[in-house]
Amino acid sequence: xxxxxxxxxxxxxxxxxxxxxxxxxxxxxxxxxxxxxxxxxxxxxxxxxxxxxxxxxxxxxxxxxxxxxxxxxxxxxxxxxxxxxxxxxxxxxxxxxxxxxxxxxxxxxxxxxxxxxxxxxxxxxxxxxxxxxxxxxxxxxxxxxxxxxxxxxxxxxxxxxxxxxxxxxxxxxxxxxxxxxxxxxxxxxxxxxxxxxxxxxxxxxxxxxxxxxxxxxxxxxxxxxxxxxxxxxxxxxxxxxxxxxxxxxxxxxxxxxxxxxxxxxxxxxxxxxxxxxxxxxxxxxxxxxxxxxxxxxxxxxxxxxxxxxxxxxxxxxxxxxxxxxxxxxxxxxxxxxxxxxxxxxx
Amino acid sequence: xxxxxxxxxxxxxxxxxxxxxxxxxxxxxxxxxxxxxxxxxxxxxxxxxxxxxxxxxxxxxxxxxxxxxxxxxxxxxxxxxxxxxxxxxxxxxxxxxxxxxxxxxxxxxxxxxxxxxxxxxxxxxxxxxxxxxxxxxxxxxxxxxxxxxxxxxxxxxxxxxxxxxxxxxxxxxxxxxxxxxxxxxxxxxxxxxxxxxxxxxxxxxxxxxxxxxxxxxxxxxxxxxxxxxxxxxxxxxxxxxxxxxxxxxxxxxxxxxxxxxxxxxxxxxxxxxxxxxxxxxxxxxxxxxxxxxxxxxxxxxxxxxxxxxxxxxxxxxxxxxxxxxxxxxxxxxxxxxxxxxxxxxxxxxxxxxxxxxxxxxxxxxxxxxxxxxxxxxxxxxxxxxxxxxxxxxxxxxxxxxxxxxxxxxxxxxxxxxxxxxxxxxxxxxxxxxxxxxxxxxxxxxxxxxxxxxx
Numbered sequence: 079x080x081x082x083x084x085x086x087x088x089x090x091x092x093x094x095x096x097x098x099x100x101x102x103x104x105x106x107x108x109x110x111x112x113x114x115x116x117x118x119x120x121x122x123x124x125x126x127x128x129x130x131x132x133x134x135x136x137x138x139x140x141x142x143x144x145x146x147x148x149x150x151x152x153x154x155x156x157x158x159x160x161x162x163x164x165x166x167x168x169x170x171x172x173x174x175x176x177x178x179x180x181x182x183x184x185x186x187x188x189x190x191x192x193x194x195x196x197x198x199x200x201x202x203x204x205x206x207x208x209x210x211x212x213x214x215x216x217x218x219x220x221x222x223x224x225x226x227x228x229x230x231x232x233x234x235x236x237x238x239x240x241x242x243x244x245x246x247x248x249x250x251x252x253x254x255x256x257x258x259x260x261x262x263x264x265x266x267x268x269x270x271x272x273x274x275x276x277x278x279x280x281x282x283x284x285x286x287x288x289x290x291x292x293x294x295x296x297x298x299x300x301x302x303x304x305x306x307x308x309x310x311x312x313x314x315x316x317x318x319x320x321x322x323x324x325x326x327x328x329x330x331x332x333x334x335x336x337x338x339x340x341x342x343x344x345x346x347x348x349x350x351x352x353x354x355x356x357x358x359x360x361x362x363x364x365x366x367x368x369x370x371x372x373x374x375x376x377x378x379x380x381x382x383x384x385x386x387x388x389x390x391x392x393x394x395x396x397x398x399x400x401x402x403x404x405x406x407x408x409x410x411x412x413x414x415x416x417x418x419x420x421x422x423x424x
Numbered sequence: 425x426x427x428x429x430x431x432x433x434x435x436x437x438x439x440x441x442x443x444x445x446x447x448x449x450x451x452x453x454x455x456x457x458x459x460x461x462x463x464x465x466x467x468x469x470x471x472x473x474x475x476x477x478x479x480x481x482x483x484x485x486x487x488x489x490x491x492x493x494x495x496x497x498x499x500x501x502x503x504x505x506x507x508x509x510x511x512x513x514x515x516x517x518x519x520x521x522x523x524x525x526x527x528x529x530x531x532x533x534x535x536x537x538x539x540x541x542x543x544x545x546x547x548x549x550x551x552x553x554x555x556x557x558x559x560x561x562x563x564x565x566x567x568x569x570x571x572x573x574x575x576x577x578x579x580x581x582x583x584x585x586x587x588x589x590x591x592x593x594x595x596x597x598x599x600x601x602x603x604x605x606x607x608x609x610x611x612x613x614x615x616x617x618x619x620x621x622x623x624x625x626x627x628x629x630x631x632x633x634x635x636x637x638x639x640x641x642x643x644x645x646x647x648x649x650x651x652x653x654x655x656x657x658x659x660x661x662x663x664x665x666x667x668x669x670x671x672x673x674x675x676x677x678x679x680x681x682x683x684x685x686x687x688x689x690x691x692x693x694x695x696x697x698x699x700x701x702x703x704x705x706x707x708x709x710x711x712x713x714x715x716x717x718x719x720x721x722x723x724x725x726x727x728x729x730x731x732x733x734x735x736x737x738x739x740x741x742x743x744x745x746x747x748x749x750x751x752x753x754x755x756x757x758x759x760x761x762x763x764x765x766x767x768x769x770x771x772x773x774x775x776x777x778x779x780x781x782x783x784x785x786x787x788x789x790x791x792x793x794x795x796x797x798x799x800x801x802x803x804x805x806x807x808x809x810x811x812x813x814x815x816x817x818x819x820x821x822x823x824x825x826x827x828x829x830x831x832x833x834x835x836x837x838x839x840x841x842x843x844x845x846x847x848x849x850x851x852x853x854x855x856x857x858x859x860x861x862x863x864x865x866x867x868x869x870x871x872x873x874x875x876x877x878x
Contacts, residue, residue, distance in 0.1 A: 081766050082753040085855045087841030088787055089442055089597055089759035093802070093848040095795045151795065193796035193849070309801065363801035363814050407815075414833045415669060415809040416682035 095192075098358075099152035101307045105298040106159050106353070112294055113287045117167035117219065118226025120234040121287045127171045128203075129158030131178030139187040153192045157181050160200040160353055163288020164346060164393070165207075168219040168231035168245070172238040173211050177203040197400045198357045201393050208393070214242050218259055218284045223252040261285055262344045263389040272336045278343035289349040292342070299352035308356050311365075315372020316351035316379075317342055323380040335384070347379060350392035360400040367403075367410040375399040433635045435660035436670035438808050440842045442597050442663055442760070446636060448720050449600035451728040453608055456744055458505050458530045462735030463515050463771040464490065465525045469564035470571050471497035476526060482509045485539035487710055490526055499562045499572050502711030504733040505530040506539065518756050518763070518770045525771070528735070542709035546619060554623050554706075561705045562712045562774070567591060567666070567695035568757060570775040573702060576694065577623045585692050588626040589675055590617060592633040592640065592696040593659055593666030596758025599778045601718045602696050604729045606633065606640035609700045610647040616703030617654055624692050629654045630675050631696070636661040663760060664840040668693050670808050682836055697777075712774060721780035723751035732772050739768035741779060750783035759787075760841045795849035803843035803853065809836045813843035813853050820856035825863045834860055 113121045136154040140147050148154070161181055165174060181203025189195040208215050219231050233242035249259065261284050262273035277283050281291025289295070303310035324341035341347070355361060355375050362371045375395045382391025467473035474491035484490055484503040491501040507530040514522040530536075544557060558574040565571045579585055590613075594602040606613060617629050633641050635658040644656045659665050659674055669680055671693065678689045686693050701712060713734055720727040725746030732741060738754065755762040756776055772779075803813035812832055819828045828834040834857060843853045 080752065081764070081768075082784075083764050083766055084753065085764075085852070085858070086762055086839070087760045087844050087854065088753070088755055088762070088764070088782075090845050090847075090850075091440070091442070093846055094792070094850065095798055095848045098798075098800070098848055191796065193798045306802075358798045358800040361799070363799050363804055364812070365801075365804060368801070411812060411815075411832075412804060412810040414682060414811060414836055415673075416679045416684075416836070418679050 095151050095153075098307045099156055101305060102156050102302060102353075103152055103159065105302045105307075106156070106163070108298055109163060109288050109291075109294055109349075110159060112281065112291055113163065113167065116221040116226075116281070116290065117287060118223070119229065120219070120226070120231040121162075121167045123171060123230065123234055124165060124167065124169055124174055124287060125159060125162040127174045128162040128165070128178045129155060131175045132158035132161070132182050135179050135182035136187070139183060143187075148191060151192060154182060157186070157199045157203070160288075161203050163349060163353075164200065164204050164286050166215060166218055167287040168217065168233045170211075170214055170233055170236035170242045172236060173207055173214055176210070177207040179203075180206040193359050195359055196403075197397055198354050198360050201354060201397055201400075204393055205397065217242065217245065218261060219245070220249060220252055220284070221282065221290070225252070259284070261389060262340075263383060266336055266340070266344070267383075267389050270334075272340050273344065275339050275343055278340070283344075286346060286349075289346040292348040295348045295352050308352075309358075309361070309368055311368045312356045312361055312372045313351040315369045316355050316376045317347070319373040319376025320347060320351075320380050321376075323377050327380070327384065341380060341383070345383070345390045346392040350379075350396055351375070354392070354396050355399060360403060362403050362406045362410065364407055364410040364412055366412075367406040370406050370410065371399050371403060374402060433658045433660040434632070434674040435662055436665065436674045436808060438806050438810070438842070439662045439664060439670070440806050440845050441661075442845065444636065444661070445598045445720070446600050446603070448598075448718055448727050448729060449603045449637065451600075451604075453604050453716055453729045453731060456730040456732045456736065456741065458536060458733055459736045459740035460530055460532070461510065461737070462504050462507075462528045462530060462733060463525050463737060464501055464504060464528065464735040465515070465517055465523045465771065465773060466491050466501060467523060468501070468570060468734070468773040468775060469499045470569065471495075471499070471575070473524060474498060474501045476512055476524070478509050478512075478526065480509050480512055483507070484509060484528060486534075486536055487538040487540035487713055489540075489711065493559060497572060497575055499564055500560065500711065501526070502540075502562055502713050503528060504713040504735050505536055506534045507531045516767050516770050518765050518773070518776070520766060538710055538713070540710075544707060544709050546707050551623055554619060557706055557709075558619075558623070558702060560711065561702065563698060563701055563705065564774050565695055566697040566701065566715065566774070566777065568761070568775060568777060573694075573698055576692070577620055579624045579687065579692070583687050584690055585624050585626040585687065586628070586690040587676060587692075588617070588621060588624060588629040589672055589686075589691055589693045590629055590631040590696055590699060591666050591671055591693055592631055592637075592644075593671055594637070595634060595661075595663045595665040595667075596760055596762075596778075597663075598720045598780055599718045599758050600720075601716045601729050601777060603637050603640055605697050605700045605716060606637070607643050609704065610643045612703040613644070613696055613700040614647050614649070614654070614703065615707070616699030616701070619702055619706060620692075620694055620699055621653070626692060627653065631656040632659045632665075632671050632675050633657070634659045634661045634665055664808055664842070667808065667838060667840060669838075682833070715772075715774060715776070717772065717776055718778040719745045719780075720778065721751075721755075721782050722786045723748045723781035723783045734774060735771045737768070738765065738770055738772065738779065741772060742768065742781065747781050748783065751781040752784050753782045753787060755780040755782070760845070761839065792850045794851060797849055797851060800848060802846045802848070806842040806846050808840060808842065809833075809838070811837060813857075816860075817851050817853050817856060820860050825860040826867075828857075828860050829864050834864070837861075
């Protein structure tokens with residue numbers, strides 16, 4: 079009889095990195111499905127290309143570093159899917175490949191892989207292409223065009239290293255009602271038109287591939303939070319602080335600033351709060367820290383939207399939150415059990 | 425905050441809910457046969473080892489003192505069976521060390537009545553006499569720490585104990601021996617509590633029992649004295665409810681100041697089995713020669729709670745309970761804080777609360793892939809001491825052991841295992857903390873010897 083020697087605890091939970099990540103991917107599937115239903119082949123191709131690029135980059139860099147494959151921890155898959163969901167649905171595929179490569183190579187592998195990255199890899203990829211391809215990343219296409227399942231949007235198939243073609247004429251051919259080519263946030267900023275909450279909730283608006291339906295994202299996030307695969311405090315903190323900030327501005331000047339509901343439901347805030355800000359590796363670990371982190375993201379998002387040159391601020395707000403994370407963690411260390419009365423006694 | 429219309433079991437903050445496997449909780453205590461040879465270590469407690477007072481070849485009677493206490497922080501050892509001393513010398517112990525032990529060959533034909541006893545009238549005894557009598561029983565804490573009971577109950581004159589907490593939480597999965605003691609030996613327990621209250625001067629006692637043992641709570645509730653000095657309180661079933669810090673917090677809402685003993689906040693904590701054995705042994709004037717322990721696990725055919733003579737070799741015990749040949753991992757104690765043993769020739773001692781046997785694959789995968797910390801923060805949410813295991817683990821990986829103690833309160837960790845339990849990256853956090861503590865202890869010792877030589 080051979081005896082097994084191990085150290086306690088001998089009983090462990092069924093939590094694992096793979097399991098958490100797999101459930102995040104699963105919970106994203108409805109969002110992806112909705113995106114494909116809205117935008118058709120172009121959105122599907124975008125999802126597949128970013129995910130494949132992220133996986134390929136991860137594997138390539140594993141091999142270069144002479145380390146075992148980390149594909150089966152599912153984290154590269156998450157990066158790929160999330161990246162696609164933050165890009166315009168008809169984003170040129172070759173640019174998506176660039177974004178995917180940058181996300182994994184610079185956003186993650188360079189820092190030492192999963193757990194060591196400081197910034198959300200998907201957002202690093204998106205930030206890179208936002209700087210590199212400013213036109214392509216603000217070229218929006220109408221949802222539910224008639225031929226969306228039979229043909230690609232012309233920009234999707236742009237030849238590598240070429241700029242995407244102008245699609246104004248193509249959009250006119252689609253004959254989708256009232257398509258303006260601008261996101262609700264841009265329309266508010268430049269035309270002072272506030273989209274209806276119903277449209278924002280259900281996702282019948284112009285936006286990135288995966289950020290259209292606030293209610294769908296919330297439901298998927300609720301599933302993750304209920305299964306304890308996500309810290310619910312972060313999205314709650316982000317959304318609450320954004321709403322509070324927006325509400326204060328609206329009190330100050332109701333004619334100019336929109337209602338908090340518009341701020342919450344428009345743009346990428348919901349996707350960012352639920353899926354980006356909650357990235358475990360790049361958010362604080364301390365119970366108090368997550369509230370501060372979420373609050374910073376919410377406030378900065380609204381500030382950029384109201385006073386920045388950009389129409390959307392979620393990405394930079396989260397990246398800033400990521401940068402602050404080590405600092406927040408350091409100064410929000412939990413109070414150790416048994417130190418409660420020390421202040422009183424001394 | 426407790427709402428009046430929503431009665432909730434008392435509890436502490438954080439902690440985990442592991443699978444409890446308390447199937448043996450409904451099985452009555454049974455007696456185990458005597459092994460042909462009993463190996464009785466001289467040191468089964470914290471403190472100085474006992475002094476052997478028998479010689480090889482000498483006949484010993486069941487209950488006879490075979491080793492005497494060496495000073496105050498020490499305990500005597502009694503012969504667990506009538507027989508003859510076969511050997512006195514080092515034998516393997518459960519912790520892997522070789523320890524001085526007395527080997528007794530048991531007389532098979534003997535009736536094994538307890539031969540040596542000096543019945544006492546405990547009501548007529550004063551504090552001092554009671555303390556001496558408690559030391560004579562050889563009882564150490566059965567909760568696992570094996571601290572001599574009389575030392576724990578000796579309250580310094582400048583300390584006032586206002587409450588005694590009796591720990592019947594039994595939060596470790598699989599273990600149910602405390603549960604059975606509370607159900608079957610309720611009167612012993614109450615008697616033991618009275619003795620401990622008299623000795624320590626505690627005016628009131630709260631018995632905390634996890635609410636997965638309603639029959640124990642009911643049995644105790646029915647046996648409580650009318651004067652209200654002893655009460656029983658249901659605790660939430662949550663690990664580690666039975667740790668000293670957590671049970672005091674759950675029952676009394678007090679935190680033991682970091683690094684201090686419960687007495688500093690006027691509390692004394694005793695395990696139910698310790699008190700039940702005191703209540704049984706003290707009036708009868710017997711020594712501790714056996715104990716109740718849980719034998720369980722998927723590789724055991726007859727799991728249950730057994731009265732096992734001290735010194736019973738593990739191999740004999742496992743044969744008696746029908747351990748399957750698939751058994752590969754034997755744990756002494758519970759699965760959260762117990763230890764695996766390398767040899768079946770080690771004896772059961774006063775501190776053994778359980779023997780668990782598992783076959784291959786009946787515990788989680790042998791070596792699950794270890795990932796880097798993904799900073800999910802779950803360990804912070806379960807640590808009952810509110811530490812930051814994530815950060816401690818990152819420092820341990822860099823061998824920054826001194827920083828772990830100085831900046832992140834490593835010494836407050838009592839190795840309950842909650843952090844390792846939840847870690848999705850399968851980082852062996854508790855093991856890293858043990859290593860860090862050991863390295864820190866060693867370097868502290870080195871510093872003091874250096875200082876001494878200068």
